[in-house]
Amino acid sequence: MKILGLSGSLRAASLNSAFLRMAAAHAPDGVMLVVDPAPGRLPLFNADLDAAPPDEVRRFRSAVAQADALVIASPEYAHGISGVMKNAVDWLVGDPRFVAKPIALVNTSPRAHLAQVALAETLRTMSARAVEDASVSVDLLGSGLDLSDVSQATDVRAAVDRMFVALAHACFPSMSVEHPDLPLT
Numbered sequence: 302m303k304i305l306g307l308s309g310s311l312r313a314a315s316l317n318s319a320f321l322r323m324a325a326a327h328a329p330d331g332v333m334l335v336v337d338p339a340p341g342r343l344p345l346f347n348a349d350l351d352a353a354p355p356d357e358v359r360r361f362r363s364a365v366a367q368a369d370a371l372v373i374a375s376p377e378y379a380h381g382i383s384g385v386m387k388n389a390v391d392w393l394v395g396d397p398r399f400v401a402k403p404i405a406l407v408n409t410s411p412r413a414h415l416a417q418v419a420l421a422e423t424l425r426t427m428s429a430r431a432v433e434d435a436s437v438s439v440d441l442l443g444s445g446l447d448l449s450d451v452s453q454a455t456d457v458r459a460a461v462d463r464m465f466v467a468l469a470h471a472c473f474p475s476m477s478v479e480h481p482d483l484p485l486t
């Protein structure tokens with residue numbers, strides 16, 4: 302199972318990006334999570350370019366299409382979706398390959414919830430499929446964890462394991478995925 306990870310923060314010390322890197326490092330057998338740098342590289346959305354988009358947009362759309370599922374970890378800025386993530390998602394509006402794509406939403410700062418609600422509504426409008434059981438809320442901001450310690454926090458690891466199991470189930474409902482270390486291929 303191929304999963305594409307997207308961070309809505311460009312900070313070098315981003316907690317959202319750290320979460321995705323940690324999840325990628327702890328994906329169970331048969332699951333590959335690749336963190337895509339596209340959100341920081343895509344041009345600003347321009348509907349005039351939608352039909353014949355720049356190369357980076359084409360590559361991004363293709364990576365999304367080829368993924369079985371997405372994991373989106375994105376911060377709240379001023380009670381809204383980060384511009385970086387909204388821009389990335391706007392490039393997917395109307396792409397039929399995005400329809401019904403299972404998506405796990407990650408919130409690394411549970412005191413913030415408005416951006417998550419807004420992003421879920423945007424994805425619903427686009428007919429993507431936010432998978433509630435796979436969506437994760439972990440208080441990395443309040444935990445004071447060093448980024449390199451993120452994987453040491455057992456609650457964070459448990460949340461990541463649950464996320465993979467629920468995403469795998471959303472993608473392949475008939476597959477036995479009760480334990481995250483079961484081979485999923």
Ligand SMILES: Cc1cc2nc3c(=O)[nH]c(=O)nc-3n(C[C@H](O)[C@H](O)[C@H](O)COP(=O)(O)O)c2cc1C
Binds near residue numbers: 312314315378379
């Ligand atoms: C410009 C700006 C606006 C922010 N607005 C909010 C907000 O409205 N609500 C909130 O809970 N946190 C807010 N924060 C805190 C960020 O969500 C928090 O720092 C988060 O960890 C950033 O994600 P990152 O670590 O992946 O870069 C804001 C931070 C910045 C820089």
